[in-house]
Amino acid sequence: MKMKTFLATKSPFLIIAALAVCVGTARADVIMDWNAKADAIAAEKKVLPVPQARTMSMLHxxxxxxxxxxxxxxxxxxxxxxxxxxxxxxxAAATAAYNILLTIYPDQKSALDAALLASLSGIQDSDGxxxxxxxxxxxxxxVIALRKDDGSDAQExxxxxxxxxxxxxxxxxxxxxxxxxSPWVMTSVSQFRPAPPPALDSETWTKDVNEIREVGARNSTTRTAEQTAIGRFWFLVGPPSFNPIVRQVASAKHMDVVDCARLFALAEIAANDAIVAVFDAKYHYNFWRPMTAIRNADITHNPMTTREASWLPLGETPMHPEYPCAHCIISASVSTVLRSIAADEIELSMISPTAPGVTRKWSKIQDYSDEVANARIYAGFHYRFSAEVGKDMGRKIGDLTVRTQLRGLEARADPKQ
Known part of the structure; x- marks a missing residue:
C-alpha cells in the first residue's frame, strides 16, 4: 500500500432517534455507527453544541x-x-473515527476500545x-493537525x-x-455576517415583536397545541437535532461507504461553519431577546410595542444574544447540503427527548428546515426576521460547502471550478 500525506498550505444525549441504517449497503453502517457513538458520548458528558459540532466535523x-x-x-x-x-x-473509517474521538475524549478510552473492536471484528484478518x-x-x-490551532480553545x-x-x-x-x-469552508467567520437587526421603531420590529409576544408567550392563547408541541420538540439543539435526518437521507439513497462518508462530512462542516458564523454575528450585534425586549418595551419609545412586565417565553431562553437565529442557520445549512446531494423529496421522521411521545414527519427536507425556524418563534426565543436571516445565512453556507468541497474528481481538472 502506498500512502502519502500532504497538508495543503492554504489554511483552512442518549441517542434521540432510532438509528437509521443503510439497509441497501451494509458497509456504510460504519459511518453512521460512529456518528451515533459520538452523539451518545456527547449526550452522556452533556457537551454543548459548539464543541460537539467541532468534534463531529473532525470525525467525519x-x-x-x-x-x-x-x-x-x-x-x-x-x-x-x-x-x-x-x-x-x-x-479505515472505524479507526479514523476511533482516533478522533480518543483524542477529544481520552476518558472514554475503554468504551472506545470496545467500539473499535466491535467495528473491526466483522472484517476478515488480511493485509487489507x-x-x-x-x-x-x-x-x-x-485532521487533528489541521485543527490543532483553530482557535477553539480561546479563553472566555x-x-x-x-x-x-x-x-x-x-x-x-x-x-x-x-x-x-477557524471555519472549514468560509474564508472568514464574518463572510456571511448579516446587516444589523431592524430599528426599534421600524415596521418590521413592531410586527415581529408583537407576533412573538402573542404566539411565543408561555401562557399564549393564540398558539395552537401543535405549535406548542413543535416549539418544545425543537428545544433539542446541536448535532443531535440534525444527525438523525442525515442518517435517514443516507439510508433512503442506499449510499455506499464513500458516498455516505462524503454526505456526513459535507453536512458536518457546513453545520460547524454555520455555528461559527452565527455566534460571530450574535456577539457582534448583541441584540436583545424577546423576554428582555418585551419587559423593557417602554424604553424603546415605540407606542406600538407596549411593555408586559411579567412576560415569559414557552421555554427557557438560550444563554446567548438573539440575532440571528442559530437553530435556523444550522438546519438551513444542513438541509441545503442534503437537498443538493439527495434532492428534496424524502420521507423523514424524528423524535425528540424534549417532546416525549411526539413524532414529527416531513415529506421534504425543506419542510424540516422551515419547521425548525417556526419552532423558535413558537418557543418565544426568536423574532421572525431573525429566523429568516438565519435561514438565508445557512443556505449560503450550505451552498458554498457543496460547490467548493469534496467535489467529484472532474472538478479538479475544470479551470472554472
Whole structure:
C-alpha cells in the first residue's frame, strides 16, 4: 500500500432517534455507527453544541479522507492520501473515527476500545484490514493537525454590562468565543455576517415583536397545541437535532461507504461553519431577546410595542444574544447540503427527548428546515426576521460547502471550478 500525506498550505444525549441504517449497503453502517457513538458520548458528558459540532466535523472529515483515499472518487478536503484498492474501507473509517474521538475524549478510552473492536471484528484478518487500520490512523492524525490551532480553545473573557456596585445576573453566556474558531469552508467567520437587526421603531420590529409576544408567550392563547408541541420538540439543539435526518437521507439513497462518508462530512462542516458564523454575528450585534425586549418595551419609545412586565417565553431562553437565529442557520445549512446531494423529496421522521411521545414527519427536507425556524418563534426565543436571516445565512453556507468541497474528481481538472 502506498500512502502519502500532504497538508495543503492554504489554511483552512442518549441517542434521540432510532438509528437509521443503510439497509441497501451494509458497509456504510460504519459511518453512521460512529456518528451515533459520538452523539451518545456527547449526550452522556452533556457537551454543548459548539464543541460537539467541532468534534463531529473532525470525525467525519477524517472518515471521509480515509475511505476516499482508497477509491479517490472525490477531491479530498486537505489531506492527500493514497491507498491500494484492496484496503478495507470499513477498517479505515472505524479507526479514523476511533482516533478522533480518543483524542477529544481520552476518558472514554475503554468504551472506545470496545467500539473499535466491535467495528473491526466483522472484517476478515488480511493485509487489507491491516492497511485500513493504518490508513485510518493517518487520516485522523492529519485532521487533528489541521485543527490543532483553530482557535477553539480561546479563553472566555465575557464582561457583563453593569455600573459600579450594581448587581447583574452572574451566569456567563455560552459560546462567547465561538466566533474565534477557524471555519472549514468560509474564508472568514464574518463572510456571511448579516446587516444589523431592524430599528426599534421600524415596521418590521413592531410586527415581529408583537407576533412573538402573542404566539411565543408561555401562557399564549393564540398558539395552537401543535405549535406548542413543535416549539418544545425543537428545544433539542446541536448535532443531535440534525444527525438523525442525515442518517435517514443516507439510508433512503442506499449510499455506499464513500458516498455516505462524503454526505456526513459535507453536512458536518457546513453545520460547524454555520455555528461559527452565527455566534460571530450574535456577539457582534448583541441584540436583545424577546423576554428582555418585551419587559423593557417602554424604553424603546415605540407606542406600538407596549411593555408586559411579567412576560415569559414557552421555554427557557438560550444563554446567548438573539440575532440571528442559530437553530435556523444550522438546519438551513444542513438541509441545503442534503437537498443538493439527495434532492428534496424524502420521507423523514424524528423524535425528540424534549417532546416525549411526539413524532414529527416531513415529506421534504425543506419542510424540516422551515419547521425548525417556526419552532423558535413558537418557543418565544426568536423574532421572525431573525429566523429568516438565519435561514438565508445557512443556505449560503450550505451552498458554498457543496460547490467548493469534496467535489467529484472532474472538478479538479475544470479551470472554472
Amino acid at each position: 472529515v477524517a472518515m471521509f479522507e480515509a475511505v476516499n483515499a482508497i477509491e479517490r472518487r472525490y477531491t479530498p478536503y486537505k489531506l492527500d492520501l493514497v491507498a491500494d484498492r484492496s484496503t478495507s474501507k470499513e477498517a 484490514k491491516a492497511n485500513g487500520i493504518e490508513l485510518g490512523k493517518i487520516a485522523a492524525s492529519g 473573557t465575557y464582561r457583563p454590562y453593569t455600573a459600579p456596585g450594581v448587581y447583574v445576573p452572574t451566569v456567563v453566556p455560552i459560546a462567547t468565543t465561538a466566533g474565534a474558531t
